[in-house]
Amino acid sequence: xxxxxxxxxxxxxxxxxxxxxxxxxxxxxxxxxxxxxxxxxxxxxxxxxxxxxxxxxxxxxxxxxxxxxxxxxxxxxxxxxxxxxxxxxxxxxxxxxxxxxxxxxxxxxxxxx
Amino acid sequence: xxxxxxxxxxxxxxxxxxxxxxxxxxxxxxxxxxxxxxxxxxxxxxxxxxxxxxxxxxxxxxxxxxxxxxxxxxxxxxxxxxxxxxxxxxxxxxxxxxxxxxxxxxxxxxxxxxx
Numbered sequence: 687x688x689x690x691x692x693x694x695x696x697x698x699x700x701x702x703x704x705x706x707x708x709x710x711x712x713x714x715x716x717x718x719x720x721x722x723x724x725x726x727x728x729x730x731x732x733x734x735x736x737x738x739x740x741x742x743x744x745x746x747x748x749x750x751x752x753x754x755x756x757x758x759x760x761x762x763x764x765x766x767x768x769x770x771x772x773x774x775x776x777x778x779x780x781x782x783x784x785x786x787x788x789x790x791x792x793x794x795x796x797x798x799x
Numbered sequence: 800x801x802x803x804x805x806x807x808x809x810x811x812x813x814x815x816x817x818x819x820x821x822x823x824x825x826x827x828x829x830x831x832x833x834x835x836x837x838x839x840x841x842x843x844x845x846x847x848x849x850x851x852x853x854x855x856x857x858x859x860x861x862x863x864x865x866x867x868x869x870x871x872x873x874x875x876x877x878x879x880x881x882x883x884x885x886x887x888x889x890x891x892x893x894x895x896x897x898x899x900x901x902x903x904x905x906x907x908x909x910x911x912x913x914x
Contacts, residue, residue, distance in 0.1 A: 717901075728907050731902040785895070786857070790841055
């Protein structure tokens with residue numbers, strides 16, 4: 687999505703921590719989502735933020751600052767299976783549309799031994 | 800578990816053919832979406848529907864149409880396929896509850912090649 691920016695690729699070693707940043711611009715913010723997509727597979731839902739702050743889910747955490755239009759996904763204790771593309775998506779609520787999602791181009795995370 | 804299925808995983812069509820991509824979800828979701836995914840461009844919304852017989856254009860509707868005659872089924876139609884419509888097509892659905900994430904569930908995708 688042209689209004690959502692995230693890095694193209696990040697590389698980290700097994701056991702390390704990686705933080706994927708996402709910045710966005712939207713006229714009607716209604717939630718920020720992170721999805722994981724392995725090569726050749728469909729995206730799967732990881733996390734959701736609608737209020738400012740940190741949401742923790744096991745090894746994955748997601749943070750949101752609505753005033754800054756900024757989110758990050760934190761992956762801890764990296765495992766080889768975490769090698770995937772991570773998609774940042776914003777749901778928009780406008781006067782003529784409900785529930786429309788805008789996706790970033792995705793960040794390819796490469797985990798090395 | 801939510802299940803979203805798509806009629807084909809791989810499809811090869813010729814330029815000018817009419818192409819139908821079918822998507823079915825089994826969770827009684829109100830919202831259904833069609834995206835295409837291309838390298839470097841991410842997921843781009845073609846059309847979505849928030850109710851039977853209702854549809855809204857996404858970011859790239861040109862060359863496509865959709866049909867939603869039943870709540871569980873959302874079809875994407877390429878009226879006259881062109882080579883620039885070669886892509887991965889992903890269908891998704893989500894609920895419309897007042898609270899909760901209402902996250903999208905995706906089908907496995909259809910890789911369409913137009914020759």
